[in-house]
Amino acid sequence: MLNNPTPIVTCKGVTKIFGKGDLEVRALDGIDLEIMRGDFATLAGPSGSGKTTLLNMIGALDHPTAGALSFEGQSLNDFSKAKLSDLRLHKIGFIFQAYNLVPVLSALENVEFVLPLQRIPKAERKKRATQALQDVGLKGMEHRRPGALSGGQQQRVAIARALVTEPSIVLADEPTANLDSKTTAELVGLMGRLNTELGITFVIGTHDPCVMQHSKRHIEIEDGKIQSDIRN
Amino acid sequence: MPGVVQSEYKTLPITILGVDPVAEAQISSVPAKLVEGRNLNGLNDDGVVIGKNLAERLKTEIGRRVILMSQGADGLLAQQSFYIVGIFDADQGFEDMYVFTGRSLAQQYLGLDNQISQIAFTVPLDTDLPMVMDRITAAAPDLDSRDWRKLSLLLAAMDTSMGAIIYVWLGIMIVLMSIGIINTQLMAVFERTQEFGLMRALGLKPKMVLMLVTMESALLIRLGVLVAMGLAALTIWSLRGGIDLSAYAAGLEEFQQGQELFPVINPSDYIIFR
Known part of the structure:
Protein backbone atom coordinates (compact mmCIF):
# COMPACT_ATOMS: atom_id res chain seq x y z
CA MET A 1 0.00 0.00 0.00
CA LEU A 2 1.29 3.44 -0.82
CA ASN A 3 1.91 5.81 2.04
CA ASN A 4 -0.21 8.65 0.63
CA PRO A 5 -2.68 6.98 -1.69
CA THR A 6 -4.42 9.18 -4.23
CA PRO A 7 -7.76 8.32 -5.77
CA ILE A 8 -7.70 6.85 -9.29
CA VAL A 9 -11.46 6.67 -9.71
CA THR A 10 -14.01 8.80 -7.89
CA CYS A 11 -17.76 8.13 -8.09
CA LYS A 12 -20.14 10.72 -6.69
CA GLY A 13 -23.83 9.83 -6.67
CA VAL A 14 -23.37 7.59 -9.69
CA THR A 15 -26.73 6.27 -10.85
CA LYS A 16 -27.43 4.05 -13.84
CA ILE A 17 -30.96 3.35 -15.01
CA PHE A 18 -31.76 0.87 -17.77
CA GLY A 19 -35.12 0.86 -19.55
CA LYS A 20 -38.01 3.26 -19.19
CA GLY A 21 -41.38 3.44 -17.45
CA ASP A 22 -42.55 0.15 -15.97
CA LEU A 23 -39.45 -1.59 -17.35
CA GLU A 24 -37.07 0.79 -15.58
CA VAL A 25 -34.23 -0.93 -13.69
CA ARG A 26 -32.09 1.11 -11.31
CA ALA A 27 -28.81 -0.86 -11.61
CA LEU A 28 -26.78 1.70 -9.64
CA ASP A 29 -28.39 4.02 -7.12
CA GLY A 30 -26.26 6.93 -5.96
CA ILE A 31 -22.88 5.22 -5.59
CA ASP A 32 -20.21 7.19 -3.73
CA LEU A 33 -16.84 5.47 -4.01
CA GLU A 34 -13.15 6.19 -4.28
CA ILE A 35 -10.73 3.62 -5.64
CA MET A 36 -7.28 4.49 -4.33
CA ARG A 37 -3.95 3.85 -6.03
CA GLY A 38 -2.62 0.48 -4.83
CA ASP A 39 -6.04 -0.87 -3.80
CA PHE A 40 -6.73 -4.58 -4.10
CA ALA A 41 -10.50 -4.35 -3.81
CA THR A 42 -13.19 -6.91 -4.30
CA LEU A 43 -16.67 -5.88 -5.31
CA ALA A 44 -19.10 -8.48 -4.06
CA GLY A 45 -22.83 -8.92 -4.08
CA PRO A 46 -25.57 -11.18 -5.36
CA SER A 47 -26.37 -11.51 -9.06
CA GLY A 48 -28.05 -8.36 -10.36
CA SER A 49 -26.67 -6.25 -7.52
CA GLY A 50 -24.86 -3.93 -9.94
CA LYS A 51 -21.26 -5.22 -9.76
CA THR A 52 -20.72 -5.45 -13.51
CA THR A 53 -22.51 -2.15 -14.14
CA LEU A 54 -20.25 -0.41 -11.62
CA LEU A 55 -17.16 -2.02 -13.16
CA ASN A 56 -18.34 -0.81 -16.58
CA MET A 57 -18.68 2.72 -15.19
CA ILE A 58 -15.23 2.62 -13.58
CA GLY A 59 -13.80 1.16 -16.81
CA ALA A 60 -15.25 3.99 -18.93
CA LEU A 61 -17.29 1.46 -20.90
CA ASP A 62 -20.59 3.11 -20.04
CA HIS A 63 -21.91 6.52 -19.03
CA PRO A 64 -23.84 7.02 -15.78
CA THR A 65 -27.43 8.26 -16.04
CA ALA A 66 -26.71 10.67 -13.18
CA GLY A 67 -23.81 11.51 -10.91
CA ALA A 68 -20.17 12.36 -11.54
CA LEU A 69 -17.36 10.02 -12.43
CA SER A 70 -13.74 11.08 -12.57
CA PHE A 71 -10.55 9.26 -13.45
CA GLU A 72 -7.32 10.58 -12.01
CA GLY A 73 -9.06 13.89 -11.40
CA GLN A 74 -10.54 14.21 -14.90
CA SER A 75 -14.32 14.16 -15.21
CA LEU A 76 -15.40 11.34 -17.57
CA ASN A 77 -18.89 12.76 -18.08
CA ASP A 78 -17.78 15.01 -20.94
CA PHE A 79 -15.37 12.57 -22.62
CA SER A 80 -16.07 11.66 -26.25
CA LYS A 81 -16.09 8.00 -27.36
CA ALA A 82 -12.62 8.39 -28.90
CA LYS A 83 -11.25 9.98 -25.71
CA LEU A 84 -12.76 7.19 -23.62
CA SER A 85 -11.11 4.66 -25.97
CA ASP A 86 -7.78 6.39 -25.40
CA LEU A 87 -8.33 6.30 -21.65
CA ARG A 88 -9.07 2.56 -21.75
CA LEU A 89 -6.07 1.96 -23.98
CA HIS A 90 -3.56 3.75 -21.77
CA LYS A 91 -4.96 3.64 -18.24
CA ILE A 92 -7.27 0.66 -17.76
CA GLY A 93 -6.70 -3.08 -18.04
CA PHE A 94 -9.59 -5.56 -18.28
CA ILE A 95 -9.86 -9.18 -17.28
CA PHE A 96 -13.02 -11.06 -18.22
CA GLN A 97 -14.71 -14.19 -16.97
CA ALA A 98 -14.49 -15.84 -20.41
CA TYR A 99 -10.81 -14.80 -20.95
CA ASN A 100 -11.73 -13.35 -24.38
CA LEU A 101 -8.45 -14.15 -26.06
CA VAL A 102 -8.16 -14.10 -29.83
CA PRO A 103 -8.08 -17.83 -30.69
CA VAL A 104 -5.91 -17.54 -33.82
CA LEU A 105 -3.16 -15.58 -32.05
CA SER A 106 -0.47 -17.07 -29.81
CA ALA A 107 -0.21 -16.10 -26.12
CA LEU A 108 2.54 -13.62 -26.97
CA GLU A 109 0.53 -12.10 -29.84
CA ASN A 110 -2.56 -11.81 -27.64
CA VAL A 111 -0.55 -9.92 -25.05
CA GLU A 112 1.08 -7.73 -27.73
CA PHE A 113 -2.30 -7.04 -29.37
CA VAL A 114 -2.91 -3.52 -28.01
CA LEU A 115 0.70 -2.33 -27.87
CA PRO A 116 0.82 -1.19 -31.54
CA LEU A 117 -2.11 1.10 -30.71
CA GLN A 118 0.10 2.71 -28.08
CA ARG A 119 2.69 3.22 -30.84
CA ILE A 120 5.29 1.17 -29.01
CA PRO A 121 8.19 0.01 -31.25
CA LYS A 122 8.15 -3.64 -32.33
CA ALA A 123 11.23 -4.73 -30.37
CA GLU A 124 9.91 -3.05 -27.22
CA ARG A 125 6.49 -4.67 -27.73
CA LYS A 126 7.97 -8.14 -27.81
CA LYS A 127 10.15 -7.45 -24.80
CA ARG A 128 7.24 -6.14 -22.75
CA ALA A 129 4.86 -8.95 -23.75
CA THR A 130 7.48 -11.60 -22.96
CA GLN A 131 8.11 -9.97 -19.58
CA ALA A 132 4.36 -9.78 -18.82
CA LEU A 133 3.96 -13.49 -19.62
CA GLN A 134 6.94 -14.23 -17.41
CA ASP A 135 5.38 -12.16 -14.59
CA VAL A 136 2.24 -14.32 -14.73
CA GLY A 137 4.24 -17.55 -14.76
CA LEU A 138 3.86 -18.49 -18.42
CA LYS A 139 7.51 -18.49 -19.43
CA GLY A 140 8.03 -20.98 -22.25
CA MET A 141 4.37 -20.89 -23.36
CA GLU A 142 4.61 -17.71 -25.42
CA HIS A 143 3.90 -19.42 -28.72
CA ARG A 144 0.98 -21.56 -27.64
CA ARG A 145 -2.45 -20.63 -28.88
CA PRO A 146 -5.34 -20.28 -26.39
CA GLY A 147 -6.71 -23.66 -27.45
CA ALA A 148 -3.51 -25.32 -26.26
CA LEU A 149 -3.70 -23.70 -22.80
CA SER A 150 -5.76 -24.64 -19.73
CA GLY A 151 -8.44 -22.26 -18.39
CA GLY A 152 -6.11 -21.01 -15.67
CA GLN A 153 -3.31 -20.44 -18.18
CA GLN A 154 -5.66 -18.59 -20.51
CA GLN A 155 -6.73 -16.33 -17.66
CA ARG A 156 -3.05 -15.70 -16.89
CA VAL A 157 -2.59 -14.62 -20.52
CA ALA A 158 -5.58 -12.29 -20.06
CA ILE A 159 -3.93 -10.86 -16.93
CA ALA A 160 -0.67 -10.38 -18.83
CA ARG A 161 -2.62 -8.61 -21.58
CA ALA A 162 -4.22 -6.33 -18.99
CA LEU A 163 -0.85 -5.54 -17.40
CA VAL A 164 1.31 -5.08 -20.50
CA THR A 165 0.00 -1.58 -21.20
CA GLU A 166 1.09 -0.54 -17.70
CA PRO A 167 -2.40 0.64 -16.71
CA SER A 168 -3.31 2.68 -13.66
CA ILE A 169 -5.99 0.17 -12.72
CA VAL A 170 -6.97 -3.37 -13.66
CA LEU A 171 -10.67 -4.27 -13.57
CA ALA A 172 -11.65 -7.92 -13.39
CA ASP A 173 -15.21 -9.18 -13.72
CA GLU A 174 -15.63 -12.66 -12.22
CA PRO A 175 -12.10 -13.68 -13.32
CA THR A 176 -12.20 -16.99 -11.46
CA ALA A 177 -15.77 -18.06 -12.20
CA ASN A 178 -14.66 -20.61 -14.79
CA LEU A 179 -11.75 -21.99 -12.77
CA ASP A 180 -11.35 -24.73 -10.16
CA SER A 181 -10.42 -23.82 -6.56
CA LYS A 182 -6.72 -24.69 -6.91
CA THR A 183 -6.32 -22.57 -10.06
CA THR A 184 -8.38 -19.82 -8.42
CA ALA A 185 -6.04 -19.76 -5.42
CA GLU A 186 -3.00 -19.62 -7.72
CA LEU A 187 -4.51 -16.80 -9.77
CA VAL A 188 -5.57 -14.76 -6.74
CA GLY A 189 -2.09 -15.27 -5.30
CA LEU A 190 -0.64 -13.99 -8.58
CA MET A 191 -2.83 -10.88 -8.59
CA GLY A 192 -2.03 -10.26 -4.93
CA ARG A 193 1.70 -10.52 -5.67
CA LEU A 194 1.40 -8.13 -8.64
CA ASN A 195 -0.44 -5.71 -6.35
CA THR A 196 2.12 -5.92 -3.57
CA GLU A 197 5.29 -6.03 -5.66
CA LEU A 198 4.38 -3.81 -8.61
CA GLY A 199 1.73 -1.65 -6.91
CA ILE A 200 -0.91 -2.44 -9.52
CA THR A 201 -4.43 -1.45 -8.50
CA PHE A 202 -7.04 -4.21 -8.85
CA VAL A 203 -10.83 -3.99 -8.60
CA ILE A 204 -12.37 -7.44 -8.83
CA GLY A 205 -16.05 -8.17 -9.16
CA THR A 206 -16.60 -11.61 -7.66
CA HIS A 207 -18.75 -14.11 -5.82
CA ASP A 208 -15.75 -16.22 -4.87
CA PRO A 209 -14.92 -16.38 -1.11
CA CYS A 210 -11.30 -17.30 -1.95
CA VAL A 211 -10.87 -14.02 -3.83
CA MET A 212 -12.59 -12.06 -1.05
CA GLN A 213 -10.28 -13.56 1.59
CA HIS A 214 -7.20 -12.28 -0.23
CA SER A 215 -8.51 -8.78 -0.82
CA LYS A 216 -7.32 -5.74 1.14
CA ARG A 217 -10.61 -3.96 0.69
CA HIS A 218 -14.03 -5.49 0.48
CA ILE A 219 -16.97 -3.58 -0.97
CA GLU A 220 -20.40 -5.13 -0.63
CA ILE A 221 -23.06 -3.95 -3.07
CA GLU A 222 -26.73 -4.77 -3.19
CA ASP A 223 -29.61 -3.34 -5.23
CA GLY A 224 -27.22 -0.80 -6.72
CA LYS A 225 -26.15 0.59 -3.37
CA ILE A 226 -22.97 0.10 -1.39
CA GLN A 227 -23.84 -1.79 1.77
CA SER A 228 -20.36 -1.91 3.26
CA ASP A 229 -16.79 -0.88 2.42
CA ILE A 230 -14.26 -2.54 4.70
CA ARG A 231 -10.46 -2.36 4.57
CA ASN A 232 -8.69 -5.45 5.91
CA MET B 1 -31.16 -12.99 -109.39
CA PRO B 2 -34.68 -14.47 -109.14
CA GLY B 3 -35.38 -17.33 -111.50
CA VAL B 4 -36.51 -20.90 -111.73
CA VAL B 5 -34.74 -24.22 -111.74
CA GLN B 6 -35.99 -27.07 -113.85
CA SER B 7 -35.25 -30.77 -113.61
CA GLU B 8 -36.67 -33.61 -115.65
CA TYR B 9 -39.58 -33.75 -113.23
CA LYS B 10 -40.22 -30.35 -111.78
CA THR B 11 -39.75 -26.59 -112.07
CA LEU B 12 -39.31 -24.56 -108.90
CA PRO B 13 -38.70 -20.87 -108.11
CA ILE B 14 -35.26 -20.03 -106.75
CA THR B 15 -32.69 -17.23 -106.44
CA ILE B 16 -29.57 -17.70 -108.51
CA LEU B 17 -26.35 -16.60 -106.87
CA GLY B 18 -23.22 -16.26 -109.00
CA VAL B 19 -20.40 -16.22 -106.50
CA ASP B 20 -16.63 -16.01 -106.25
CA PRO B 21 -16.09 -19.33 -104.41
CA VAL B 22 -12.82 -18.26 -102.75
CA ALA B 23 -14.28 -15.02 -101.37
CA GLU B 24 -17.59 -16.71 -100.58
CA ALA B 25 -15.88 -19.25 -98.31
CA GLN B 26 -14.78 -16.36 -96.07
CA ILE B 27 -18.22 -14.88 -95.49
CA SER B 28 -20.68 -17.74 -95.98
CA SER B 29 -21.35 -20.84 -93.94
CA VAL B 30 -22.73 -22.71 -96.97
CA PRO B 31 -19.39 -24.15 -98.27
CA ALA B 32 -18.86 -25.72 -94.84
CA LYS B 33 -22.31 -27.30 -94.98
CA LEU B 34 -21.61 -29.31 -98.10
CA VAL B 35 -22.79 -32.89 -97.58
CA GLU B 36 -22.28 -34.32 -101.04
CA GLY B 37 -20.06 -33.59 -104.06
CA ARG B 38 -17.74 -30.59 -104.10
CA ASN B 39 -17.78 -26.86 -103.73
CA LEU B 40 -17.49 -24.50 -106.67
CA ASN B 41 -13.83 -24.21 -107.66
CA GLY B 42 -13.64 -20.91 -109.50
CA LEU B 43 -15.39 -17.98 -111.12
CA ASN B 44 -15.89 -20.01 -114.31
CA ASP B 45 -17.14 -23.18 -112.63
CA ASP B 46 -20.08 -24.35 -114.72
CA GLY B 47 -21.55 -26.51 -112.00
CA VAL B 48 -24.23 -25.58 -109.46
CA VAL B 49 -24.43 -26.21 -105.75
CA ILE B 50 -28.00 -26.66 -104.53
CA GLY B 51 -29.74 -27.41 -101.26
CA LYS B 52 -30.51 -30.95 -100.15
CA ASN B 53 -34.23 -30.36 -99.91
CA LEU B 54 -34.34 -28.68 -103.30
CA ALA B 55 -32.55 -31.68 -104.80
CA GLU B 56 -35.12 -34.01 -103.26
CA ARG B 57 -38.01 -31.90 -104.52
CA LEU B 58 -36.50 -31.78 -108.01
CA LYS B 59 -35.91 -35.55 -107.78
CA THR B 60 -32.36 -35.01 -108.95
CA GLU B 61 -28.85 -35.70 -107.65
CA ILE B 62 -25.14 -35.06 -108.06
CA GLY B 63 -23.98 -35.36 -111.66
CA ARG B 64 -27.46 -34.74 -113.14
CA ARG B 65 -28.30 -31.61 -115.06
CA VAL B 66 -30.73 -28.80 -114.21
CA ILE B 67 -31.72 -25.79 -116.27
CA LEU B 68 -31.62 -22.33 -114.68
CA MET B 69 -33.98 -19.77 -116.20
CA SER B 70 -34.11 -16.07 -115.49
CA GLN B 71 -34.65 -12.74 -117.09
CA GLY B 72 -31.43 -11.62 -118.75
CA ALA B 73 -30.03 -8.10 -118.85
CA ASP B 74 -31.67 -7.62 -122.22
CA GLY B 75 -35.11 -8.40 -120.79
CA LEU B 76 -35.37 -11.71 -122.61
CA LEU B 77 -35.47 -15.17 -121.08
CA ALA B 78 -31.99 -16.46 -120.32
CA GLN B 79 -31.51 -20.13 -119.68
CA GLN B 80 -28.61 -22.49 -119.38
CA SER B 81 -27.99 -26.07 -118.39
CA PHE B 82 -25.77 -26.79 -115.38
CA TYR B 83 -24.45 -29.97 -113.77
CA ILE B 84 -25.10 -30.40 -110.09
CA VAL B 85 -21.65 -30.64 -108.46
CA GLY B 86 -22.52 -30.21 -104.78
CA ILE B 87 -25.39 -30.44 -102.31
CA PHE B 88 -25.48 -28.49 -99.04
CA ASP B 89 -27.48 -29.07 -95.89
CA ALA B 90 -28.75 -25.88 -94.25
CA ASP B 91 -32.23 -24.99 -93.03
CA GLN B 92 -35.04 -25.93 -95.33
CA GLY B 93 -36.00 -22.43 -96.37
CA PHE B 94 -32.43 -21.62 -97.36
CA GLU B 95 -32.01 -24.95 -99.19
CA ASP B 96 -35.14 -24.29 -101.25
CA MET B 97 -34.27 -20.69 -102.03
CA TYR B 98 -30.66 -20.52 -103.22
CA VAL B 99 -28.68 -22.04 -106.02
CA PHE B 100 -24.96 -21.22 -106.36
CA THR B 101 -22.85 -21.13 -109.47
CA GLY B 102 -19.61 -19.49 -110.66
CA ARG B 103 -19.90 -15.69 -110.93
CA SER B 104 -18.34 -15.27 -114.40
CA LEU B 105 -20.53 -17.95 -115.82
CA ALA B 106 -23.66 -16.43 -114.28
CA GLN B 107 -22.71 -12.98 -115.63
CA GLN B 108 -22.16 -14.46 -119.05
CA TYR B 109 -25.46 -16.38 -119.17
CA LEU B 110 -27.45 -13.43 -117.89
CA GLY B 111 -25.66 -11.00 -120.20
CA LEU B 112 -24.35 -8.88 -117.33
CA ASP B 113 -20.74 -8.55 -118.58
CA ASN B 114 -18.74 -7.74 -115.45
CA GLN B 115 -21.60 -6.28 -113.44
CA ILE B 116 -22.20 -7.54 -109.95
CA SER B 117 -25.20 -6.96 -107.72
CA GLN B 118 -23.79 -7.52 -104.28
CA ILE B 119 -20.48 -7.30 -102.40
CA ALA B 120 -20.52 -8.66 -98.86
CA PHE B 121 -17.98 -7.92 -96.12
CA THR B 122 -17.54 -9.47 -92.73
CA SER B 152 -32.25 -8.36 -91.49
CA LEU B 153 -34.52 -6.30 -89.31
CA LEU B 154 -35.84 -9.30 -87.40
CA LEU B 155 -32.35 -10.53 -86.54
CA ALA B 156 -31.34 -7.00 -85.50
CA ALA B 157 -34.41 -6.69 -83.29
CA MET B 158 -33.64 -10.09 -81.76
CA ASP B 159 -30.03 -9.04 -81.12
CA THR B 160 -31.13 -5.80 -79.45
CA SER B 161 -33.69 -7.54 -77.26
CA MET B 162 -31.18 -10.26 -76.33
CA GLY B 163 -28.72 -7.55 -75.28
CA ALA B 164 -31.43 -5.90 -73.16
CA ILE B 165 -32.39 -9.24 -71.61
CA ILE B 166 -28.73 -9.90 -70.73
CA TYR B 167 -28.53 -6.52 -68.97
CA VAL B 168 -31.76 -7.25 -67.09
CA TRP B 169 -30.33 -10.60 -66.04
CA LEU B 170 -27.09 -8.98 -64.97
CA GLY B 171 -29.08 -6.42 -62.98
CA ILE B 172 -31.04 -9.19 -61.24
CA MET B 173 -27.82 -11.09 -60.53
CA ILE B 174 -26.17 -7.97 -59.08
CA VAL B 175 -29.18 -7.29 -56.84
CA LEU B 176 -29.21 -10.93 -55.66
CA MET B 177 -25.46 -10.89 -55.07
CA SER B 178 -25.74 -7.59 -53.19
CA ILE B 179 -28.42 -9.07 -50.91
CA GLY B 180 -26.19 -12.11 -50.34
CA ILE B 181 -23.13 -10.00 -49.58
CA ILE B 182 -25.06 -7.67 -47.25
CA ASN B 183 -26.54 -10.70 -45.48
CA THR B 184 -23.11 -12.33 -45.09
CA GLN B 185 -21.58 -9.10 -43.84
CA LEU B 186 -24.38 -8.50 -41.35
CA MET B 187 -24.07 -12.06 -40.04
CA ALA B 188 -20.29 -11.70 -39.83
CA VAL B 189 -20.59 -8.46 -37.88
CA PHE B 190 -23.45 -9.51 -35.56
CA GLU B 191 -21.78 -12.81 -34.72
CA ARG B 192 -18.66 -10.94 -33.71
CA THR B 193 -20.33 -8.45 -31.39
CA GLN B 194 -18.42 -9.88 -28.42
CA GLU B 195 -15.10 -9.67 -30.28
CA PHE B 196 -15.72 -6.07 -31.28
CA GLY B 197 -16.80 -5.31 -27.71
CA LEU B 198 -13.51 -6.74 -26.47
CA MET B 199 -11.57 -4.63 -28.97
CA ARG B 200 -13.44 -1.54 -27.88
CA ALA B 201 -12.74 -2.40 -24.21
CA LEU B 202 -9.06 -2.83 -25.03
CA GLY B 203 -8.98 0.67 -26.45
CA LEU B 204 -9.75 0.43 -30.17
CA LYS B 205 -11.63 3.49 -31.37
CA PRO B 206 -14.97 2.96 -33.20
CA LYS B 207 -13.42 4.06 -36.52
CA MET B 208 -10.64 1.50 -36.06
CA VAL B 209 -13.21 -1.30 -35.66
CA LEU B 210 -15.02 0.04 -38.74
CA MET B 211 -11.73 0.10 -40.66
CA LEU B 212 -11.01 -3.46 -39.57
CA VAL B 213 -14.39 -4.69 -40.85
CA THR B 214 -13.98 -2.72 -44.08
CA MET B 215 -10.49 -4.09 -44.69
CA GLU B 216 -11.60 -7.64 -43.99
CA SER B 217 -14.53 -7.22 -46.38
CA ALA B 218 -12.27 -5.74 -49.07
CA LEU B 219 -9.87 -8.65 -48.68
CA LEU B 220 -12.73 -11.17 -48.90
CA ILE B 221 -14.14 -9.44 -51.99
CA ARG B 222 -10.70 -9.41 -53.62
CA LEU B 223 -10.24 -13.11 -52.92
CA GLY B 224 -13.79 -13.82 -54.14
CA VAL B 225 -13.18 -11.92 -57.38
CA LEU B 226 -9.90 -13.77 -58.00
CA VAL B 227 -11.52 -17.16 -57.37
CA ALA B 228 -14.51 -16.22 -59.56
CA MET B 229 -12.18 -15.09 -62.37
CA GLY B 230 -10.33 -18.39 -62.14
CA LEU B 231 -13.57 -20.36 -62.17
CA ALA B 232 -14.88 -18.34 -65.14
CA ALA B 233 -11.68 -19.07 -67.10
CA LEU B 234 -11.92 -22.75 -66.13
CA THR B 235 -15.58 -22.92 -67.23
CA ILE B 236 -14.84 -21.29 -70.57
CA TRP B 237 -11.83 -23.58 -71.04
CA SER B 238 -13.89 -26.68 -70.28
CA LEU B 239 -16.41 -25.57 -72.94
CA ARG B 240 -13.74 -24.91 -75.56
CA GLY B 241 -15.21 -27.74 -77.68
CA GLY B 242 -18.44 -25.73 -77.97
CA ILE B 243 -21.90 -26.08 -76.47
CA ASP B 244 -24.10 -28.43 -78.47
CA LEU B 245 -27.31 -26.60 -79.38
CA SER B 246 -28.56 -29.19 -81.87
CA ALA B 247 -31.75 -29.61 -79.83
CA TYR B 248 -32.65 -26.06 -80.88
CA ALA B 249 -31.23 -26.42 -84.39
CA ALA B 250 -34.44 -25.66 -86.27
CA GLY B 251 -34.92 -22.36 -84.43
CA LEU B 252 -31.29 -21.37 -84.76
CA GLU B 253 -31.20 -22.13 -88.48
CA GLU B 254 -33.89 -19.53 -89.01
CA PHE B 255 -31.15 -17.02 -88.25
CA GLN B 256 -28.39 -18.82 -90.11
CA GLN B 257 -26.85 -19.68 -86.77
CA GLY B 258 -24.69 -22.74 -86.18
CA GLN B 259 -25.58 -25.62 -83.90
CA GLU B 260 -22.62 -25.11 -81.60
CA LEU B 261 -21.89 -22.16 -79.36
CA PHE B 262 -18.25 -21.39 -78.60
CA PRO B 263 -17.88 -19.27 -75.44
CA VAL B 264 -14.91 -16.92 -75.39
CA ILE B 265 -13.55 -14.79 -72.57
CA ASN B 266 -11.33 -11.78 -73.22
CA PRO B 267 -8.92 -10.21 -70.72
CA SER B 268 -10.90 -6.97 -71.03
CA ASP B 269 -13.99 -8.81 -69.71
CA TYR B 270 -12.13 -9.13 -66.42
CA ILE B 271 -11.35 -5.43 -66.24
CA ILE B 272 -14.41 -3.65 -67.57
CA PHE B 273 -18.02 -4.46 -67.03
CA ARG B 274 -19.47 -3.99 -70.48
Missing part, protein backbone atom coordinates in the same frame (compact mmCIF):
# COMPACT_ATOMS: atom_id res chain seq x y z
CA VAL B 123 -16.61 -7.24 -89.83
CA PRO B 124 -15.03 -9.24 -86.98
CA LEU B 125 -16.23 -6.87 -84.26
CA ASP B 126 -19.81 -5.63 -84.33
CA THR B 127 -18.68 -2.46 -82.56
CA ASP B 128 -16.58 -1.58 -85.65
CA LEU B 129 -19.63 -1.77 -87.91
CA PRO B 130 -20.55 1.97 -87.96
CA MET B 131 -16.95 2.93 -88.75
CA VAL B 132 -16.72 0.33 -91.55
CA MET B 133 -20.08 1.43 -92.95
CA ASP B 134 -18.91 5.05 -92.97
CA ARG B 135 -15.79 4.09 -94.91
CA ILE B 136 -17.74 1.99 -97.42
CA THR B 137 -20.32 4.73 -97.95
CA ALA B 138 -17.56 7.31 -98.38
CA ALA B 139 -15.67 5.06 -100.82
CA ALA B 140 -18.76 4.25 -102.91
CA PRO B 141 -21.43 6.92 -102.37
CA ASP B 142 -23.44 5.80 -105.40
CA LEU B 143 -23.90 2.26 -104.18
CA ASP B 144 -26.61 1.08 -101.86
CA SER B 145 -24.68 0.13 -98.71
CA ARG B 146 -26.50 -1.52 -95.83
CA ASP B 147 -25.33 -3.28 -92.71
CA TRP B 148 -26.81 -6.52 -91.46
CA ARG B 149 -29.09 -4.67 -89.05
CA LYS B 150 -30.87 -3.05 -91.99
CA LEU B 151 -30.79 -6.12 -94.19
